[in-house]
Amino acid sequence: MAGALRLAALRLPQIALTLLLLSLAAWFAIGLMPGDPVSLSLMADPRLTAADVARLRALHGLDQPLTERYLAWGAGLLRGEFGYSRLFAQPAVAVLWPALLSTLVLVGAAVLLAALAGTGLGALAALSPRWRRPVDLLALLAQAVPGFWLGILLIILFAVRLGWLPAGGLPAEGESPLRYLILPVATLAFGQMAAYARHAATALSAELRRPFITSARARGAGEGRLLWHHALPNAAVPLLTLLALDAGALVSGALVTETLFARPGMGKLLYDAVMGNDYNLALLALLLVALVTMLATLAADLAQRWIDPRLGE
Template sequence: MPRLIAARLLQIAVTLLILSALIWLVMGLMPGDPLDLAMLADPALTAADLERMRALHGLDRPLHERYLAWGAAVLRGEFGFSRLYAVPVARVLWPALGSTLVLLGAALALAAGCGVLLGVLAAVRPRLAPAADALAILAQSTPSFWLGILLIILFAVTLGWLPAGGVAESGGVLEALRFLALPVATLAIVNLATYSRHSMASMQSVLAEPYIRTARMKGLPPRAVIWRHAFPNAAMPVLTVAALDAGGLVSGALITETIFARPGMGKLIYDAVMGNDYNLALLALLLASLVTMLATLAADVAQRLLDPRLAG
């Protein structure tokens, strides 16, 4: 296990290095730069002013030299400033990541928990499989923006039980949970289908294995057969799905964050790219990639803990 973790961490470091170079190249080839936008915002700036500012910020140097200087600064722990927000990048990046991880963690836990229970129930009781399939298809085909708007209309506008969006400025944990309820429900319902169908298919396959029949013939209680012997092996594909979902939601929850006016990584990456904020966009994209790879590593470790045979 330690060798696996060390090898994967090295792989993550190399992948981040390659990704950073590719993203830097793509963003560097985009038309315009931050100073062009500054000139549009302040027509009083002259060409000489722009040249001095380019020299000051190193924008007059070749692309590869600017990349190497940026990489050296990041390795020293200097993340630079955000042109869009006029503050250090860390002051913008960490709050957005924290907000998205809270939303992501709650949504994944709810989607995986409900989806796995539904899938296991459908596998154990085949008569419920058509209903579980229909519910999964309905959830999977529901657009997140449409579902989010419906939940706002029902619970915020009509019933007045929950806030329509934003974040809790005060009020403690309960108030924060009230603001989280609708966006978490939106993401969880849309992603529930994946866990339900994967867990049902995996559980059906495991329940047909000879060792499950042997456990039943020995007289073990049905609950022990399902949860102690069958479920650990059936859970491995679900762990992989959860790992992939974790990374996708970190950078892809833009629609849900926009509907519910929540600051997060999806909105931050979009604003940074559209605003030519190279430094913020690059670091935000790399951070989203890092979360995806760490989640995949955690899933691999969990799979080996569930099945020691994989460790060899």
């Protein structure tokens, strides 16, 4: 417990500093881009006069130096003022939280499915060498198949041909959300499953050759008990690292799947905000994705120390 607290106390300031540096870099990168929301509004509405543009720029603080605007924006964040989304004409928080929740549900289910299926396949390959080649071939296939192509095939088969599942979108009121999650979760999980299968097979094979496993086998312990109670806890450390990296990457990387299945989420929201020149929303979404990624990594490190206390020594 003490080691976990020390790790959290060390990592949280690093997370805060990373977010600060990321916000600085993103703010100045966006600020140095040609054009701003008011100029784009002028292009969209030629009836605006130069006086209207000047008044709008002053109203939104765009006539101030970039540094002063960043400090004002940062002070607003510390006060809990997240501003408005110009693209959605709503408070930014009202747009961010539903998108984050949708993505976390999708990514969480996909990562859980990929981890369970991949670890199971890896365990099968570790226990029985004759299964190693089929598992490797399946993992290679899962890595080679593009996610968007797999998603299209699943839609054609299960939504168009068989009519068992919806092709995408969100459930209407009273409908079960599970049916709308199956295809996008399967699309995301299939590609991720390959890494878990290969890591699990390698780690479990190495653990099953350890001397203490040989001793336990000589004392009459069954193969299932050796695998799940002795080998897996030691092999779980690299799998947890992979789990954290997957969870963080998929929060922002599920754009193709969310677009294909018409699911509102962080990937699609970030894309729409950038393409719609909604700079405040884009920056907030970027920071939120980075925060979720770093917290997922911290959670994995804490879980690793809980499984193997020697890591905290």
